[in-house]
Amino acid sequence: xxxxxxxxxxLVKRTGEKVFLECVQxxxxxxxxxxxxxxxxxxxxxxxxxxxxxxxxxxxPEGYSVSREKKERFSLILESASTNQTSMYLCASSLxxxxxxxxxxxxxxxxxxx
Amino acid sequence: xxxVTQAQTEISVVEKEDVxxxxxxxxxxxxxxxxxxxxxxxxELVFLIRRNSFDEQNEISGxxxxxxxxxxxxxxxxxxxxxxxxxxVYFCALSEGGGGAxxxxxxxxxxxxxxx
Numbered sequence: 147x148x149x150x151x152x153x154x155x156x157l158v159k160r161t162g163e164k165v166f167l168e169c170v171q172x173x174x175x176x177x178x179x180x181x182x183x184x185x186x187x188x189x190x191x192x193x194x195x196x197x198x199x200x201x202x203x204x205x206x207p208e209g210y211s212v213s214r215e216k217k218e219r220f221s222l223i224l225e226s227a228s229t230n231q232t233s234m235y236l237c238a239s240s241l242x243x244x245x246x247x248x249x250x251x252x253x254x255x256x257x258x259x260x
Numbered sequence: 261x262x263x264v265t266q267a268q269t270e271i272s273v274v275e276k277e278d279v280x281x282x283x284x285x286x287x288x289x290x291x292x293x294x295x296x297x298x299x300x301x302x303x304e305l306v307f308l309i310r311r312n313s314f315d316e317q318n319e320i321s322g323x324x325x326x327x328x329x330x331x332x333x334x335x336x337x338x339x340x341x342x343x344x345x346x347x348x349v350y351f352c353a354l355s356e357g358g359g360g361a362x363x364x365x366x367x368x369x370x371x372x373x374x375x376x
Binding site: 181188189190194204205236238249250254 | 295297302303304305306307310351353363364365366367368369
């Protein structure tokens, strides 16, 4: 089974802090994704990566950046956290482009910015 | 631009009833993928099914069945003889072109409540 692990289940930070959310997958997947989930809005794509050191903006990249230094790890960075970034963050991975395999999700990190 | 609409925000039924969750999508691509995911109270998203745009066959998996109709741009999900464990938020999602590399566009989800 694919395992996508997010480092924290719950996280509380303060406005203006630099926040790192970490995600690791153990199945040698090429593609990794970050989404945020908000009530009434569903899931929205922030950033994704289809290879090491590669990144692509999703639908709502403003206020975020990402890092993919190793294939198995994809980090989401809030450069200067703001209260409107309080949300549930979900990481996902999928095998590669050509196989069209579905995305597998981690358990999520519930982030609160005070 | 692609869009997924799940018009039912919340559905509540009594156990053993059948229930259908609606999903309508919009896309300009001729090649696309549709997905259903389940999110139980514990929070993780569980993959249920993937369908590509060239395969309109309905699919049945146990108590679950899916009805894909390109003519109405719909991909509906039916649970037969519902059980309390089916209580969850269900998301329909769309991916244009590749199903794995591209990000998914999700609907807003339908909260399904199965009462004992």
